[in-house]
Amino acid sequence: MTHSFYPWLAPSWKQLVRGWERLPHALLITGEPGIGKRRLAEFLAQYLLCEARKPDHTPCGECDGCRWFLAGNHPDFRLLTPEDQSDAGEGEEAKTKRKLPLIKVEGIRELVDFVNLTPHRGGSKVVLVEPAEAMNTSAANAFLKMLEEPPQGVTFILVSHHWRRLLPTIRSRCRVFPVPTPAAAVAADWLAGHGVVNPVQHLAHTGGAPLAALDDARAEWLPLRTAFLGHIANPAALDVLGVAAELEKAKLDTGLVVDWLQKWVHDLIALGLSGRIRYYPDWRDDLARLASRAGNLLGFLDGLKESRRLAHHPLNQRLVFESLLFGYLEALRGKPRGTGHG
Template sequence: MYFPWHDAQWRLLSADLNRLPHALLLTGEAGIGKRALAQTLAKALLCESGTADAAKPCGRCEGCHWFDAGNHPDFRLLAPAADEAGDDEEGGKAKKKPSQYITIDQIRELADFVNISSHRAGRRITLIAPAEAMNVAAANALLKTLEEPPADALFILVSHHWRRLLPTIVSRCRRYAMPVPAEAPALAWLEAQGLAHAADHLAHAGGAPLLALAEADHDLMVARKELIAELAAPRQLEPLATAERLDRQKLDPAEVIDWLARWVFDLAGLSLADKIRYYPDKRQSVAELASRLDPIRLMRYADSVREARALAHHPLNNRLVYEQLLFGYLQAIRPAR
């Protein structure tokens, strides 16, 4: 089911399941539970109980059982595929590693699904998450289907960065913006999961509860704290050594760059507006750095961090990316003259 902070969004989406458009686009920050809401909506549409009150899936009919088992014949989930990896270091066949893209082959495989009659005399539902993971070819192929949607076919797109989607795709969807949850319900949920220091984790994740829980993983937390401690004490920061360590830890480069981007955001926020969002537990360190830096130089550096984040999943040398960003950081926080 969806998360408790999405009650209002659920009521809006489920007000009349029979009058939904052929394509929905759920947008918002990563880690707030958009996909769970989309899956609940798909399950409700495929529920065969016939109970329309509250529009919630019953969880007992055949349709719900098949959906929960992951094999409902009228539902498809499109997520980044798995690329074939080469041989591993020991000469054996390497395991498949997750790809960051949804490919045109995945979209083409939808053709038979969306153009034939449903198996259960209802809708055929396709969930695409995250939609911005479609490569250009895949996005163009989907656009053709959205322009002439088959009868009773519904597409639900979930996106963390909807402005990266083709404008023509966005224009053919009804967009629902999902806000970051209020702090109280998010903290209550995290504490119910047994997470200690939930407020700090939630702040580090920008208010996104699922991201906060994921980043509370011990290894990730240790790696993040180590990097932030070095950023907070730039005289002790050695870009080459730090980049080598981060590369050796096999971290997701997007996550590492996000940690850096949040730190830079707080430096700028405290310097320009006396506000701190992501690292309130490091306020003193942020304040000491922010008091003497050049805001214009920092904002230029923030642009380069955003560019690096957009390219984080391209086949680049992660170590070199880290080195460039860390050397750039030291230049960006040089005291203003």
């Protein structure tokens, strides 16, 4: 952990700590993946546990509370994350895994014991849940009971990339704090400072999220994405079975490939209907060749959204890729078949 944060988070921090004495017992931090929400949440947690806060409303970084927090062993802090992401940092928040990571009810039960104990330092207790939408149904219901009768002196900080997936009853008991995607110039400058050669392009690929763009620039699968986009850019020669086999052999996450296809279809539709491209400006010429068929893809795009929700389920991966690619081809021909995985 660190007591610093990304430069674009400064306005959000000022807004957050304005009147911090009146912070709610439960805060829901929302926004796009890859913009630093977890870092902001950690900074707030450290601030609440700091024993010598600075006049500018930042944690001192030097007191016992800060040192323990930064070392990851503060006795009055708990971080709850999916079981197979317990070591993931903010830079990984946009990454996906083959198996759906979940926060299970056992973790919530351990929290119940934690929040009802007297604070070790006699001050605040802080619970950080990230991403909150990873709670399964049993965990979410158990967590809701804690929010309904919050223990005194405990602050719950929830971070969510898809907050609408949370139970409405959980959302209603939190103050929602949206974090905006940073301005493109600010994000590009930060990426350039981290050695990214073409920050504007990588920001486009990730919808403007700088941490996701940094991952994008460093990803080992960049040649695989380029090859995949080359295949779908030339539908007349697309070998569905061969491409699906290549993707499966590469052991790529299903959700990652769905994301590539979803962004491609989004750009095709946007270019055809409004002349704009969001994600793949470096593929403009290829998109333009297909844009006249954009109207055929509207139903397919809706199906892709459902496919993305199902991407972590233990389905036969090659069949999923085949179904998606056949669906793409048929949608381009004006014969939508959906994106089912049967």
